Amino acid sequence: MADTISFARGAPSLDIVDVEGLKDAAVRAFERDPAGVTAYGTAVGYVPLREWIAAKHGVDVSQVLVTNGSMQADAFLFETLVQQGDPVVVEKPTYDRTLLNLRARGADVRMVSLQPDGIDVDELAGLLEDGLRPTLAHVIPNFQNPAGYTLSLEKRQRLLELARRHEFVVFEDDPYVDIRFAGETLPTMLSLDDAGTVVYASSFSKTVCPGVRVGYLVGPAERIAQITKLATNTYIAPNMLAQATVFQFCDSGALDRSVATVKEALAERVKLLTAALDRELPDAEYVAPEGGYFMWVSLPEGTDVDAVFEEAKGLGVQFVKGTDFLLEGGENTMRLAYSGVTADQIDEGVRRLAQAVEAARSRAAA
Numbered sequence: 001m002a003d004t005i006s007f008a009r010g011a012p013s014l015d016i017v018d019v020e021g022l023k024d025a026a027v028r029a030f031e032r033d034p035a036g037v038t039a040y041g042t043a044v045g046y047v048p049l050r051e052w053i054a055a056k057h058g059v060d061v062s063q064v065l066v067t068n069g070s071m072q073a074d075a076f077l078f079e080t081l082v083q084q085g086d087p088v089v090v091e092k093p094t095y096d097r098t099l100l101n102l103r104a105r106g107a108d109v110r111m112v113s114l115q116p117d118g119i120d121v122d123e124l125a126g127l128l129e130d131g132l133r134p135t136l137a138h139v140i141p142n143f144q145n146p147a148g149y150t151l152s153l154e155k156r157q158r159l160l161e162l163a164r165r166h167e168f169v170v171f172e173d174d175p176y177v178d179i180r181f182a183g184e185t186l187p188t189m190l191s192l193d194d195a196g197t198v199v200y201a202s203s204f205s206k207t208v209c210p211g212v213r214v215g216y217l218v219g220p221a222e223r224i225a226q227i228t229k230l231a232t233n234t235y236i237a238p239n240m241l242a243q244a245t246v247f248q249f250c251d252s253g254a255l256d257r258s259v260a261t262v263k264e265a266l267a268e269r270v271k272l273l274t275a276a277l278d279r280e281l282p283d284a285e286y287v288a289p290e291g292g293y294f295m296w297v298s299l300p301e302g303t304d305v306d307a308v309f310e311e312a313k314g315l316g317v318q319f320v321k322g323t324d325f326l327l328e329g330g331e332n333t334m335r336l337a338y339s340g341v342t343a344d345q346i347d348e349g350v351r352r353l354a355q356a357v358e359a360a361r362s363r364a365a366a
């Protein structure tokens, strides 16, 4: 069988990773700061990178903690804030790892519908009026994983109002913010917040590469100090070599070039993917994303995504079932990632997907 084409991987294909730039950045890190690169350092992260992040977000350095990927930042925040049985609001659908992490902590996970302009704030307001008292609401505002949708400015403001009134933390999980290839950039909720309700996480996984495992948290200084203690007790300090390399990469301007490369490639892939879907699977529904890695595709009601998934395996094409991002429902949905496929694989990949859908339908009808 021909090589498998993966619309499953939420990671960049190698052709859009600046390997040479990273090698140069690592060499510069060793040459310019051998002591900083080779020492333990402290739990707050590599100091020059921490300062760079604080400047990017216009906050004090005491509000920043640099971690081993933003997953680590998420885990620290959940460990600090979420106890067994605590209600936590997430989007429906949401990132599968967040769902797993919260469920493993015994949180009472409440999913609130996601619309093409973000979480349904009216539905959330209704739940709050009915007495729901969440510890936090986890929201992926830009090019959401898995749906690719973006939270509108109005809803960002409304969410902050609700959080202030009902005293819950808004966890703004924003690894895709810089990968916008269409439309207008919106302000982060972190920048709109004047009441200390937002804890913000982002990452260099999507702009540099995931292998560096560098992400970060920004939030109220006291909360960051509390999480820093947890970080110290967990690992003394995060990976200084990786963080120093990322700092050199950012500081030299390589980051801006890398982001431009990624955006250009992903914009082209979305164009190819939507054209191929319109041609091969005309009854599939989707909203074309303005950035990020993912697109959510709904097949007609009654299509069994489990069966499509099994057929797809045999045909050499992969995707993630929509059901993985939900507690229930979504049996006719899937997440297509266009980050890990190269442009020349997309037409063939969608042709195989359409064959898989057709085969699953024929089997069901037989």
Ligand SMILES: Cc1ncc(COP(=O)(O)O)c(C=O)c1O
Binding pocket: 010, 068, 069, 070, 071, 072, 095, 140, 145, 173, 174, 175, 202, 203, 204, 205, 210, 214, 215
């Ligand atoms: C919404 C969201 N949060 C967090 C992460 C994890 O990012 P990192 O590689 O920085 O741990 C991802 C990665 O796919 C993601 O989609």
